[in-house]
Amino acid sequence: xxxxxxxxxxxxxxxxxxxxxxxxxxxxxxxxxxxxxxxxxxxxxxxxxxxxxxxxxxxxxxxxxxxxxxxxxxxxxxxxxxxxxxxxxxxxxxxxxxxxxxxxxxxxxxxxxxxxxxxxxxxxxxxxxxxxxxxxxxxxxxxxxxxxxxxxxx
Numbered sequence: 097x098x099x100x101x102x103x104x105x106x107x108x109x110x111x112x113x114x115x116x117x118x119x120x121x122x123x124x125x126x127x128x129x130x131x132x133x134x135x136x137x138x139x140x141x142x143x144x145x146x147x148x149x150x151x152x153x154x155x156x157x158x159x160x161x162x163x164x165x166x167x168x169x170x171x172x173x174x175x176x177x178x179x180x181x182x183x184x185x186x187x188x189x190x191x192x193x194x195x196x197x198x199x200x201x202x203x204x205x206x207x208x209x210x211x212x213x214x215x216x217x218x219x220x221x222x223x224x225x226x227x228x229x230x231x232x233x234x235x236x237x238x239x240x241x242x243x244x245x246x247x248x249x250x
Contacts, residue, residue, distance in 0.1 A: 139170040141220070143233075143244065150239055158239045166191065166222035166229040173246040174218045180237035182211035189229025194219040 141164050148160045166172075166189070184193075185208040193209065194200040196216035202223065203209060211217065222229040235243050 139167045141166045141170055141172045145243075151236070156239050158235075158237055160235040160237065160243060162233045162235070162243070163187075164231040164233050166220075166231075168222060168227060169225045170229075171219075171221040172217070174216070175244050175246045176214065176216055177211065177235060177244055178237060178241045179213040180235045180241065180243065181213055182215070183234040184209055184211070185232045187230040187232055189227055190223045191229050191231065192219065192221050192223050193217070 144163045144165070146161045146163060148158060151157045151159055164184075184203075186203045186205050188205055190202060190204050192200065192202050194217075195211060196218050200219065201209070237243065
């Protein structure tokens, strides 16, 4: 029963990805550099896992769904998700995101994106200083791997 629910969930995610693979038009990058003191005071995101389940038909892989909350003005540290395939869907608010080598993009409620295994996420931030943003993020990762690894601090 759980296996069929997971399979159904994966099919729903795949269908949602196919049906709504709407990527916003690329934006011009804007230079917004923070001092070390500002960066340490800036709010960051929180990740709350919802479901984590080994995939019974794909040995060594785990499906994890999570809610990622971005308080107003929050910015994630640059990071990677290891060898995980990542799907993100904006549940609430507006998020600005940039993967290394790709244009800066803005995603609004109802929009989504995917990240290939090994992608370097150089920017993820809530664009609002007054309203929260929330994502549903799905990871298909190697079992036991961390879901997010922040870049080392210089």
